[in-house]
Every structure is written in C-alpha cells, then in structure tokens.
Amino acid sequence: MHKIKVELGERSYSVMVGHGAINQLDAILPKSAKRAVVVTQSQIGLQPELKIDSTTVAIGGGEESKNLQTIEMLAQKFAEFGLTRSDVVIGVGGGMVTDVAGFAAASWHRGTPVVHVATSLVGMVDAAIGGKTGVNIAQGKNLVGAFWQPSGVICDLDALKTLPDREMRCGLGEVAKYHFLTGDDLLSLAMPERIARCVEIKAKIVSADERETGSRALLNYGHTLAHALERSSNFSLAHGEAVAVGMIFAAHLAHVMQRITKHRVDDHYTVIGETYGLKVKPDEKIDRRKLIDLMHLDKKAVSGLTFVLDGPKGIEVVSGVSEKHLDQAFDAMQLNEK
Numbered sequence: 001m002h003k004i005k006v007e008l009g010e011r012s013y014s015v016m017v018g019h020g021a022i023n024q025l026d027a028i029l030p031k032s033a034k035r036a037v038v039v040t041q042s043q044i045g046l047q048p049e050l051k052i053d054s055t056t057v058a059i060g061g062g063e064e065s066k067n068l069q070t071i072e073m074l075a076q077k078f079a080e081f082g083l084t085r086s087d088v089v090i091g092v093g094g095g096m097v098t099d100v101a102g103f104a105a106a107s108w109h110r111g112t113p114v115v116h117v118a119t120s121l122v123g124m125v126d127a128a129i130g131g132k133t134g135v136n137i138a139q140g141k142n143l144v145g146a147f148w149q150p151s152g153v154i155c156d157l158d159a160l161k162t163l164p165d166r167e168m169r170c171g172l173g174e175v176a177k178y179h180f181l182t183g184d185d186l187l188s189l190a191m192p193e194r195i196a197r198c199v200e201i202k203a204k205i206v207s208a209d210e211r212e213t214g215s216r217a218l219l220n221y222g223h224t225l226a227h228a229l230e231r232s233s234n235f236s237l238a239h240g241e242a243v244a245v246g247m248i249f250a251a252h253l254a255h256v257m258q259r260i261t262k263h264r265v266d267d268h269y270t271v272i273g274e275t276y277g278l279k280v281k282p283d284e285k286i287d288r289r290k291l292i293d294l295m296h297l298d299k300k301a302v303s304g305l306t307f308v309l310d311g312p313k314g315i316e317v318v319s320g321v322s323e324k325h326l327d328q329a330f331d332a333m334q335l336n337e338k
C-alpha cells in the first residue's frame with residue numbers, strides 16, 4: 001500500500017493507493033463523523049462497508065448529470081438523512097462523481113468533510129486529488145464549483161478490473177501526461193507504482209499551487225488542443241483520447257518553436273502511441289481553422305494563444321504562440337484535413 005501525503009498545512013491529507021485500499025476507508029474518515037452519505041453511480045461495483053451509520057445515493061452518469069439539479073437532489077437527501085457539518089460525504093466513483101460529491105459537500109452547511117474513493121484511472125491520478133470540485137452549466141463545463149479539499153482519498157486498484165476499456169484508455173492519456181511533467185522514468189515502474197508516482201506528482205503540484213495561480217496549470221499539458229478537439233467532435237472524442245493527441249501536437253509545436261529536439265518529439269510517440277496504445281491523431285478529418293478559433297476561446301488564452309509546452313527548462317506555460325507555428329505543427333502531424 002502506498003500512502004502519499006498532500007501537504008496543505010492544516011488541510012493536508014493522505015492518498016492511499018493499492019489493491020484493497022478500500023479497507024483503509026474507515027481509518028481515514030474524520031473522527032467527528034457519526035454518519036456518512038455515500039454518493040456513487042449504479043454501474044460502480046464498489047460498495048464500502050462502514051462502521052458508522054450510512055446511506056447510499058446513486059446519481060446519474062455522464063456530463064449531463066453533472067449539474068446543479070444533481071447537487072439539489074443530493075442536498076435534499078443529506079437533509080432527509082440528517083447529515084450534519086461534522087459528518088462526512090463519501091464520493092465513490094470516477095471524476096464525475098468525486099467532482100459532484102465534493103461540491104455537494106463543500107456547499108452542505110457551508111462545508112462538510114468529504115472523502116473520495118476513486119474508481120476510475122482518471123479519478124485516481126487526477127480528479128480525486130487536489131480539491132477542485134464543481135458542476136457544468138449550459139454555458140460550459142465546471143463553471144460552478146469550489147476548492148474543497150477532501151479529508152482523504154482512496155485509490156483501490158481492484159476497481160480498475162471493471163472499468164470499461166475506453167475509460168481505461170482515457171486514464172492512460174492522463175498517465176502519459178505525467179511522463180512529461182517531470183524527468184522521471186515512469187516506464188521503469190510497474191503499473192501500481194506508476195499510478196502511485198502519478199499521485200505523488202499531482203500531490204506535489206497541488207501543494208505548491210493549491211488554487212492554480214501558477215504551476216498547477218502545467219497539469220493542462222496537451223489540453224489546449226484537446227479541449228478544441230473535444231468540442232469540434234461534439235464530445236465523440238473522449239477527454240483522455242483528446243489529451244493524447246493534444247500532447248503530440250504540443251510536442252510538434254515545441255519542436256517548430258525550437259524548444260525541444262526531434263528526439264523528444266519521438267519520445268512522445270513512444271510513450272503515447274506505443275506504450276499506452278493511444279491514438280496519436282484523430283480518425284476523423286479535422287478542420288484546422290475551426291480548431292484554431294476554438295483554441296483562441298480556451299480559458300488559458302489570456303494573452304494570445306497560450307500552450308503548456310515542453311522546453312529546455314521542462315514544461316512551462318507559453319503565451320503569444322503564433323499562428324505560423326501552429327500551422328507548422330499541424331503540418332508536421334500530417335492529419336487528415338477537411
């Protein structure tokens with residue numbers, strides 16, 4: 001069992017990673033909690049056994065259920081159950097569930113403890129750690145939310161046995177990202193240790209920049225093009241799949257901007273394409289102009305086009321990227337274009 005600490009002063013907490021980690025759940029619940037509401041989805045086969053009084057509420061699946069109506073429904077269930085501010089909400093699921101459970105907990109009585117049990121790979125290496133919670137509205141994803149750190153996180157690797165293949169691939173897209181965030185040789189680690197190392201990297205980034213005013217933005221490596229690809233495909237391309245392509249694009253962009261060597265671009269193909277078997281370009285034809293327009297709308301694009309790019313000093317945020325370089329990077333990727 002790996003125990004990783006997210007250092008945030010009095011809000012520090014542990015992330016337990018390993019097979020059977022769910023057995024540690026009782027031990028990490030806040031001592032004040034006498035009752036728990038477990039928030040989960042029906043397709044998630046992991047049901048925690050708790051020593052304290054508890055009830056389970058299933059929420060809908062998919063981004064369309066990640067909304068304020070779900071928060072209201074949960075608040076009503078919390079009220080019916082008599083959940084107090086010293087009790088605990090437990091999110092058992094992927095990133096959608098932990099984002100929703102976390103926001104419901106952040107709002108319930110102006111802040112009730114939450115513990116996450118991440119059951120998807122995305123949840124384990126990313127979503128359940130770091131305290132970003134929230135829901136979608138018609139105008140965009142995750143626009144309503146709060147920073148609300150969990151009291152603890154469980155990543156039970158046994159949960160991955162039932163994770164659908166495509167969801168696993170999405171998680172591997174995020175795992176691939178961690179290969180480029182540090183100089184670590186993640187490939188030399190077995191999968192459980194690799195996942196634990198990803199958690200450690202995320203924990204360190206969150207500790208250094210809890211509210212994403214600086215270095216936490218590096219976690220968006222590959223995300224500028226990824227968001228545009230997701231939107232232009234009407235979300236038929238899943239987030240992790242889009243991030244994989246987005247990182248390949250970011251590598252080419254860094255290369256045409258003479259920030260990295262061709263060898264480093266090849267490393268991206270090795271990790272993303274060969275190691276994790278992820279697609280390095282979309283099957284569908286892309287519309288380059290539309291993607292560039294969408295990238296201009298990206299929330300990071302405060303001073304011209306902004307990307308997280310590899311370079312001599314490692315990964316960093318680079319603003320004011322020119323359209324000439326974008327064109328050269330698109331050319332280098334040899335995509336099928338409309």
Ligand SMILES: NC(=O)c1ccc[n+]([C@@H]2O[C@H](COP(=O)([O-])OP(=O)(O)OC[C@H]3O[C@@H](n4cnc5c(N)ncnc54)[C@H](O)[C@@H]3O)[C@@H](O)[C@H]2O)c1
Binds near residue numbers: 062063066129130
């Ligand atoms: N808060 C953050 O920092 C952060 C970071 C990254 C992503 N996110 C959010 O996380 C969400 C994506 O997370 P996700 O990829 O885990 O998606 P998800 O939570 O929607 O899960 C994907 C699917 O897998 C199912 N599933 C999950 N675990 C399972 C298991 N063990 N067995 C069988 N089925 C299982 C879910 O029910 C769902 O149908 C998005 O809403 C995104 O905005 C948040």
